[in-house]
Amino acid sequence: MFDHIGIGASDIARTKAFFRAALEPLGIGIASDGTDSIGIGPPGKPGMWIGATKSKLTPIHIAFTAATRKQVDEFYSRAIAAGAKDNGPPGVRADYSPTYYAAFVIGPDGHNVEAVCHRAE
Numbered sequence: 001m002f003d004h005i006g007i008g009a010s011d012i013a014r015t016k017a018f019f020r021a022a023l024e025p026l027g028i029g030i031a032s033d034g035t036d037s038i039g040i041g042p043p044g045k046p047g048m049w050i051g052a053t054k055s056k057l058t059p060i061h062i063a064f065t066a067a068t069r070k071q072v073d074e075f076y077s078r079a080i081a082a083g084a085k086d087n088g089p090p091g092v093r094a095d096y097s098p099t100y101y102a103a104f105v106i107g108p109d110g111h112n113v114e115a116v117c118h119r120a121e
Contacts, residue, residue: 012052029043031045084105088104099118102116
């Protein structure tokens with residue numbers, strides 16, 4: 001449905017380091033790297049743009065697809081190591097569905113960042 005989304009960041013370097021570390025296990029990287037913005041996604045096709053802003057940020061929820069539960073676990077570990085705050089460790093969220101395996105962290109600007117695998121493993 002969406003081609004891409006854009007969000008703001010108070011510190012683009014810190015945000016880039018966080019997303020680079022957290023999303024690498026999911027096979028997602030920095031697809032475009034500028035002075036005041038980054039594009040996250042596969043090479044040549046960023047689906048999420050993050051731009052430096054001085055405006056007050058309103059935190060949002062962003063969920064990234066993981067192919068395996070192990071990728072969710074690695075996302076969580078690397079995100080925490082990169083300075084994220086725990087907002088729900090890896091596990092099944094049966095209230096969502098019996099196969100909804102996810103982890104949640106709070107990133108540098110307060111965004112709730114999730115990795116989710118829908119496969120039963």
